[in-house]
Amino acid sequence: MKARSDELQVFVSVIECGSISAAAEQIGQTPSAISRTLSRLESKLDTTLINRTTRRMDLTEEGRFFFERAKQILAQMDELEEHLSLRHQTPSGRLRINAASPFMLHAIVPWIGEFRQLYPEIQLELNTNDLIIDLLEQSTDIAIRIGDLADSTLHARSLGCSPLNILASPEYLARHGTPTDVDSLAGHVLLGFTQTETLNHWPLRHSEGDRLLIQPGLSASSGETLRELALAGEGIVCLSHFMTHEDIRSGRLQVILTEANNGYRQPIHAVYYRNSQLALRIQCFLDFIQKKLAIYSV
Incomplete structure (x- = not known):
């Protein structure tokens, strides 16, 4: 039997989130369902991908190899679906954005009126925090980070400097x-x-x-x-x-x-978890704000 895309997604989410319980919350499944999917995937591949104990998880050598390839496959699938959906969808739904207070006040808020006119079906939620947040814990779609980025499993897009x-x-x-x-x-x-x-x-x-x-x-x-x-x-x-x-x-x-x-x-980046259901709203905002931020990169 061949591995399915949903099994790849579960495996990648577990590694990126750092635990089965965190991945279960992100995907919307129970931890036991996540565990069964991982076991099924390892059985199909006839190899151990993750060494699991009650306290930690470690990727095996095969798991590291499979993780990198699985991410590439899922990214290509998301990109294909997004390109097709852009022709037919209207950006809509809630979009939660987090940034430090000064950036929110001076670089985002002045453009919100124009953004809402362009995308009236997107419901914005603007939150401020001067410390680095956990996107999953704060239910955040996009976080704006100022300065050099630390190593992270998050996707990052440069918005300028x-x-x-x-x-x-x-x-x-x-x-x-x-x-x-x-x-x-x-x-x-x-x-x-x-x-x-x-x-x-x-x-x-x-x-x-x-x-x-x-x-x-x-x-x-x-x-x-x-x-x-x-x-x-x-x-x-x-x-x-x-x-x-x-x-x-x-x-x-x-x-x-x-x-x-x-x-x-100072580099300015948007960081986010890649999620095909949110990609259209995220893409619209990032494209919009990147153009506006060009005036600050003098």
Whole structure:
């Protein structure tokens, strides 16, 4: 007997989700049904794909080989079905999107009205979280991630990138003077993040490298809070262009130390689990927002 596509899907889901119970929740089956499918698949192939104990699962060498090929086959099947369905379907249903608060406010919310006019049958649910979430636990279709991606079993699509600028309000600079080089930052109040240390590495070339680890004089956990502090004249900040482009255009914030900036751009990705039932809604949103985000990749 030959393996069926639904058996391949169960096997791949178990590996990507990390457990039979998580895969059962994603697929909508019972854990016992998932276990029976795996046993049936191994019987058909006459080989052990997963070494299972009560505490962990490990792919065998044959299982690793089969996993990679099964993913390719399922991806090709999904792509074929999606191309055919695009001719006949209207995007509809609920689409749950998660992003950090600043990105949601400045890079997604301004375009929602236009998106809803184009796709009135898609019901959007916009959630914010400044920490990385589990898409399955949060029932999320798309999560927007800013910065370099860690290794993941999720599918990722690049949506562009956004420069990091060193910024201060005209009021702050009038009171304290404008820094002329990186060393002169030592005499200023620097606004930084409290939790993620990598976000306090500013893209500034100096005598010891091309990134400067700052010691904040005033810290906050949210980029939006730091933006408001900078607008209030409380110090100098390093923020992404997607959330400050209007402040720069209007003169509320000024870009400084441009000659020392190393030009680093924050990657922007959408991550998601591939699911043929959701692919059309996901595809519509990703195509739409990718075009809009191009204005921030200056």
